[in-house]
Amino acid sequence: LLTDMVHAAAFKDNSLGLRKLCPFENLPKIDQKVIYSYLSQYYSPERIVVAGVGVDHDKLVESVQKYFVDEKPIWNSVNDLLRFDKDQTKAVYTGGIEIENCEIPAFASADLPILAHVMIGLEGVSHHHDLFVPLCVLNTMMGGGGSFSAGGPGKGMYSRLYTNVLNRCHWMFSAAASNQSYSDSGLFCIHASSPPKFLN
Numbered sequence: 617l618l619t620d621m622v623h624a625a626a627f628k629d630n631s632l633g634l635r636k637l638c639p640f641e642n643l644p645k646i647d648q649k650v651i652y653s654y655l656s657q658y659y660s661p662e663r664i665v666v667a668g669v670g671v672d673h674d675k676l677v678e679s680v681q682k683y684f685v686d687e688k689p690i691w692n693s694v695n696d697l698l699r700f701d702k703d704q705t706k707a708v709y710t711g712g713i714e715i716e717n718c719e720i721p722a723f724a725s726a727d728l729p730i731l732a733h734v735m736i737g738l739e740g741v742s743h744h745h746d747l748f749v750p751l752c753v754l755n756t757m758m759g760g761g762g763s764f765s766a767g768g769p770g771k772g773m774y775s776r777l778y779t780n781v782l783n784r785c786h787w788m789f790s791a792a793a794s795n796q797s798y799s800d801s802g803l804f805c806i807h808a809s810s811p812p813k814f815l816n
Contacts, residue, residue, distance in 0.1 A: 622737040625712040652691035653698035707801035709739040732812040740802030760792025
């Protein structure tokens with residue numbers, strides 16, 4: 617949800633800023649024909665990769681043959697499918713703010729901390745750009761993690777967000793960097809969480 621919100625703020629009402637989660641008001645417009653039309657255009661069994669670990673190779677090949685080769689997709693049996701024009705619009709970074717205030721749910725577990733989440737998204741670069749690799753290096757250097765890391769001792773302890781944020785701000789629950797690069801733009805983000813009382 618937070619990643620969806622930061623994209624909506626960064627690319628307001630265009631390409632990458634369009635919501636990935638279906639709004640409730642659009643649900644009545646989605647029927648079997650729309651779903652099959654979408655699947656036929658964007659999901660091709662011949663482009664699917666299947667991998668297995670710890671399974672019998674022959675049984676895996678047999679199952680793939682049965683379900684992905686011999687059995688044709690159900691949408692191939694439907695006539696008059698819709699065709700959706702592929703959006704070729706270039707992503708335009710606009711910047712902005714998206715805020716969602718929500719009440720603490722009554723059913724929240726007593727074992728889980730109540731946290732506020734903040735994500736800052738800066739314009740990044742596409743994966744074709746000369747600065748793509750340096751931005752990936754920056755992402756790794758910034759790193760991040762939680763105040764408790766389940767990955768074992770030392771995991772991420774020397775990243776910039778760990779040493780300069782989590783070690784110095786005892787009230788921070790987590791801080792992490794992420795880099796999302798697309799064909800024509802990108803976002804470099806810092807996500808942090810803490811108890812709501814520490815947010816100004």
